[in-house]
Amino acid sequence: MLPTSLDGPLLGDxxxxELRAIAMAHGITRTGVASAEVMLRARVEIVRRRDAGLHDGMQFTYKNPERSTDPGQAVRGARTVFVGARPYLLAEPDTSTVPADGVAARVARYAWTDHYGPLREGLWAVAHRLRADGWKAVAYADDxxxxxxxIAHRxxxxxxxxxANLLLDGAGSFFVLGSVVTDAPLPVVAEPAGDGCGTCRRCIDGCPTGAIVADGVIDAGRCLAWLLQKPGxxxxxxxxxxxxxxxxxDECQDVCPPTVRLGVKRAAGEAPAGVPVEPFIDAxxxxxxxxxxxxxxxxxxxxSDxxxxxxxxxxxxxxxxxxxxPGGARPSDADGARVTGALARYLAHDDSxxxxxxxxxxxxxxxxxxxxxxxxxxxxxxxxSAPL
Ligand code: B12
Ligand code: SF4
Ligand code: SF4
Structure with missing residues (x-):
C-alpha cells in the first residue's frame, strides 16, 4: 500500500x-525519477533552434515550448516524473518479406514493429498504480x-x-523514452549521467547529409528522419x-561505438511471437x-497527416x-514488369x-x-530537365 498524504514526507524507495517492477513487466528496463521543475535548458534550446530555423517547420514540442517543457502544465501540482526507457533493438528476422522481383526499402529500427504501444501500456500501468492510491498521474511517450x-537525462x-540521442550507460541509444508525471513525492535521482562521447565524432562525420551542425544539434532541414516525414x-x-x-x-546510431558495442552486439531481442517485424518492405x-x-x-x-x-x-x-x-537496393530488373508498371502509373498520376x-x-x-x-x-x- 502506498502512503496517501499529499503533504507528507517523500515516499520510500x-x-x-514497486513502480519499477510494474514497468519492467512491460519491457521497460531502465527507470529513474526526476523532479517536475520546468525544463529550462530544453525551453531555451527549442526557442533558439526554432529562431535559427533548425526546426524546418516541425511542430511537435516546438509548437508550444512553454507547455512541452513544464510538467506542471501536464499535471497540476506535479512534483515528480517517473521516467522509463524501453529497448527497441530486435534481431533481424531470418526470412525477408521482400520478393525477388521487389525493391527492398529499409525501415529504421524503432519502426520495425510498434514499440510505443507497449511503452505507453507500461507507463499507464505505473500511472494507474499511483492513481489507485489517490495521486494524480498521467503517462506520456513521444507526445x-x-x-x-x-526529462530522461534529468x-x-x-x-x-x-x-542528439540519449545514450544509456552501458546500453547505447536504441531505446524509446516516456514518463509518468505525478503529484506523488517520489524520491528523486538527482545525478544526471556524465558525458560518454569524449573525443569521438563518428556520428557527425557519418551523417549522410551533414545534419549534425553542432554537438547534439540537428538541422531538421537536412535530417533524413525528418525529411522522410515532412509533407511536400x-x-x-x-x-x-x-x-x-x-x-x-539510423546512420548516426549505427556508427556510434557505445551503441553498437553495447547494444547491437549484446542485446538484440526477439519480438514476441506473432508480432510482425519489418526491417525492409517492398517499395x-x-x-x-x-x-x-x-x-x-x-x-x-x-x-504528415x-x-x-x-x-x-x-x-x-x-x-x-x-x-x-551505395546503400541502395538493386531491383531485380529495372526493365521488369513491376518497375515499369510502377513508373508508368506514377508518371501519369494526377498528383503532380x-x-x-x-x-x-x-x-x-x-x-x-x-x-x-x-x-x-x-x-x-x-x-x-533538372540536373540529376
Ligand atoms: C522532434 C523530434 C525529432 C526530430 C528532430 C530531432 C532532434 N534531434 O532535434 C526528427 C524528426 C529529426 C527526429 C528524428 C529521430 N528521432 Co525523434 N523525436 C522528436 C521529439 C518529438 C521531440 C524532440 C525535441 O523536443 N527536441 C528539442 C530539442 C531541443 O531537444 P533535444 O534534441 O533532445 O536536444 C537536447 C540536447 O541537445 C541537449 N543539449 C543541450 N546542450 C547540449 C550540448 C551538448 C554538447 C550536447 C551533446 C547536448 C546538449 O539539450 C537539449 C534540450 O534538452 C521526441 C519526442 C518527445 N516528445 O520528446 C522524439 C525523440 C527524441 N526521437 C526519438 C527517436 C528514436 C528518433 C530517431 C532515432 C528515429 C529514427 N531512427 O529515424 C531519429 C534520431 C535523429 C537524431 N539524431 O536526433 C526518441 C529518442 C530516444 C533516445 N534514446 O534519444 C524520442 C525521445 C522519442 C521517444 N519518446 O522515444 N526526432
Ligand atoms: S538521423 Fe540520419 S540524417 Fe538525421 S542526423 Fe542522424 S544520420 Fe543524419
Ligand atoms: S558516435 Fe556516439 S559516442 Fe561517438 S560522438 Fe556520436 S553519440 Fe557520441
Missing amino acids: AVVD NSMVDRE AGLGWFGKN MFPRAFRRAVGDRIYGC LAMLEATDDEVLARWGRWYL RDPRWHRRNALIVLGNSGGL VLRCHAVWAARMLGRDDLLPDTDVDADVRAEL
Missing part, C-alpha cells in the same frame, strides 16, 4: 521499486506535451550524445542520400497498394535509388508531386523512354 530526452538515465516535395539535393531508407534513419508493393492498404500496413508510421502520398513519395525515391547506388518524384526515379533508372516530353505542371517540367 520501496514505492519506486508533444513533454520533451522526453531532457532522471539520470543517460547522457546526451553528439548525435523532397529536396532534390538529398534524394540520393536517402539511399534505400523509406522511413527514419513496389507500396506503390501498387490502394490508400486503404497503405494505411492498414504502414499507417502507424508518423508521416497520415497521408499515403508521402509513403509513396518516399517509395519512389527508394525506387530511383535502387539502380545500385508524385509525378515529379516518378520523373526523378525514371531518370535515375535510365528509363527515359517512359518520360513524357512535357507536362501541364511547371514543377514536373522543371524535374524533366
Whole structure:
C-alpha cells in the first residue's frame, strides 16, 4: 500500500521499486525519477533552434515550448516524473518479406514493429498504480506535451550524445523514452549521467547529409528522419542520400561505438511471437497498394497527416535509388514488369508531386523512354530537365 498524504514526507524507495517492477513487466528496463521543475535548458534550446530555423517547420514540442517543457502544465501540482526507457533493438528476422522481383526499402529500427504501444501500456500501468492510491498521474511517450530526452537525462538515465540521442550507460541509444508525471513525492535521482562521447565524432562525420551542425544539434532541414516525414516535395539535393531508407534513419546510431558495442552486439531481442517485424518492405508493393492498404500496413508510421502520398513519395525515391547506388537496393530488373508498371502509373498520376518524384526515379533508372516530353505542371517540367 502506498502512503496517501499529499503533504507528507517523500515516499520510500520501496514505492519506486514497486513502480519499477510494474514497468519492467512491460519491457521497460531502465527507470529513474526526476523532479517536475520546468525544463529550462530544453525551453531555451527549442526557442533558439526554432529562431535559427533548425526546426524546418516541425511542430511537435516546438509548437508550444512553454507547455512541452513544464510538467506542471501536464499535471497540476506535479512534483515528480517517473521516467522509463524501453529497448527497441530486435534481431533481424531470418526470412525477408521482400520478393525477388521487389525493391527492398529499409525501415529504421524503432519502426520495425510498434514499440510505443507497449511503452505507453507500461507507463499507464505505473500511472494507474499511483492513481489507485489517490495521486494524480498521467503517462506520456513521444507526445508533444513533454520533451522526453531532457526529462530522461534529468532522471539520470543517460547522457546526451553528439548525435542528439540519449545514450544509456552501458546500453547505447536504441531505446524509446516516456514518463509518468505525478503529484506523488517520489524520491528523486538527482545525478544526471556524465558525458560518454569524449573525443569521438563518428556520428557527425557519418551523417549522410551533414545534419549534425553542432554537438547534439540537428538541422531538421537536412535530417533524413525528418525529411522522410515532412509533407511536400523532397529536396532534390538529398534524394540520393536517402539511399534505400523509406522511413527514419539510423546512420548516426549505427556508427556510434557505445551503441553498437553495447547494444547491437549484446542485446538484440526477439519480438514476441506473432508480432510482425519489418526491417525492409517492398517499395513496389507500396506503390501498387490502394490508400486503404497503405494505411492498414504502414499507417502507424508518423508521416504528415497520415497521408499515403508521402509513403509513396518516399517509395519512389527508394525506387530511383535502387539502380545500385551505395546503400541502395538493386531491383531485380529495372526493365521488369513491376518497375515499369510502377513508373508508368506514377508518371501519369494526377498528383503532380508524385509525378515529379516518378520523373526523378525514371531518370535515375535510365528509363527515359517512359518520360513524357512535357507536362501541364511547371514543377514536373522543371524535374524533366533538372540536373540529376
Ligand atoms: C522532434 C523530434 C525529432 C526530430 C528532430 C530531432 C532532434 N534531434 O532535434 C526528427 C524528426 C529529426 C527526429 C528524428 C529521430 N528521432 Co525523434 N523525436 C522528436 C521529439 C518529438 C521531440 C524532440 C525535441 O523536443 N527536441 C528539442 C530539442 C531541443 O531537444 P533535444 O534534441 O533532445 O536536444 C537536447 C540536447 O541537445 C541537449 N543539449 C543541450 N546542450 C547540449 C550540448 C551538448 C554538447 C550536447 C551533446 C547536448 C546538449 O539539450 C537539449 C534540450 O534538452 C521526441 C519526442 C518527445 N516528445 O520528446 C522524439 C525523440 C527524441 N526521437 C526519438 C527517436 C528514436 C528518433 C530517431 C532515432 C528515429 C529514427 N531512427 O529515424 C531519429 C534520431 C535523429 C537524431 N539524431 O536526433 C526518441 C529518442 C530516444 C533516445 N534514446 O534519444 C524520442 C525521445 C522519442 C521517444 N519518446 O522515444 N526526432
Ligand atoms: S538521423 Fe540520419 S540524417 Fe538525421 S542526423 Fe542522424 S544520420 Fe543524419
Ligand atoms: S558516435 Fe561517438 S560522438 Fe556520436 S553519440 Fe556516439 S559516442 Fe557520441
